[in-house]
Amino acid sequence: DGKNVYATNLSSNTVRILTRNTATGALSGTTTIATGTSPQGICISADGASVYTANNGSANVSIFTRNTTTGALSGTATIAAGTALQGVCISADGASVYAANATSNTVSIFTRNTSTGALSGTTTIATGTSPYGICISADGTSVYTANASSNNISIFTRNTTTGALSGTTTIAAGTSPIFLCISADGKNVYAVNNTTNTVSIFTRS
Numbered sequence: 001d002g003k004n005v006y007a008t009n010l011s012s013n014t015v016r017i018l019t020r021n022t023a024t025g026a027l028s029g030t031t032t033i034a035t036g037t038s039p040q041g042i043c044i045s046a047d048g049a050s051v052y053t054a055n056n057g058s059a060n061v062s063i064f065t066r067n068t069t070t071g072a073l074s075g076t077a078t079i080a081a082g083t084a085l086q087g088v089c090i091s092a093d094g095a096s097v098y099a100a101n102a103t104s105n106t107v108s109i110f111t112r113n114t115s116t117g118a119l120s121g122t123t124t125i126a127t128g129t130s131p132y133g134i135c136i137s138a139d140g141t142s143v144y145t146a147n148a149s150s151n152n153i154s155i156f157t158r159n160t161t162t163g164a165l166s167g168t169t170t171i172a173a174g175t176s177p178i179f180l181c182i183s184a185d186g187k188n189v190y191a192v193n194n195t196t197n198t199v200s201i202f203t204r205s
Contacts (some may be wrong), residue, residue: 001048004071008039008053015053017073020147027150033073042089045094050117054085061099068105077087079119081108096163098105100131100145107145125165127154133179137186146177146191153191173200
């Protein structure tokens with residue numbers, strides 16, 4: 001809805017909740033809420049009802065309920081994930097959440113209760129080495145991780161009914177890819193290469 005921006009604060013173990021002026025884009029507000037240790041990635045459900053953080057230091061995901069009127073966050077629930085979490089993403093249908101575990105070299109796969117926002121499940125799938133960024137296509141059929149130490153992108157097929165991931169395909173990127181995103185039309189994936197100061201541009205079929 002464009003009303004809020006949420007920022008993870010790595011050193012203070014919090015999320016800052018900012019109000020956005022929808023006419024000017026200006027941000028205001030000093031409210032924070034505690035997360036797990038060293039939050040890195042953050043994502044919000046398409047319906048605006050839930051926010052999740054990937055907590056690098058405590059190996060878990062924080063689960064917050066969002067007030068869709070005020071933008072305030074509440075809740076202290078967490079769910080265990082792998083180690084050294086970096087990125088986290090949620091499917092457009094709200095049924096699945098995925099967290100990239102940099103030290104475990106895995107993605108944690110969670111089933112989301114679309115009514116309550118709660119997460120369940122401890123399934124994982126192997127990635128390349130040191131997955132940082134993670135993204136999911138708008139149609140929910142594909143998940144990608146940026147593997148910083150193996151200099152490639154893992155490509156997974158997503159079961160749109162169960163949320164399960166399969167496939168071990170990779171494609172070479174630049175050196176130390178850490179973040180990635182996918183275009184809204186689903187045609188391209190972009191990876192930021194930390195060491196070479198470049199973006200790798202992929203065509204998606």
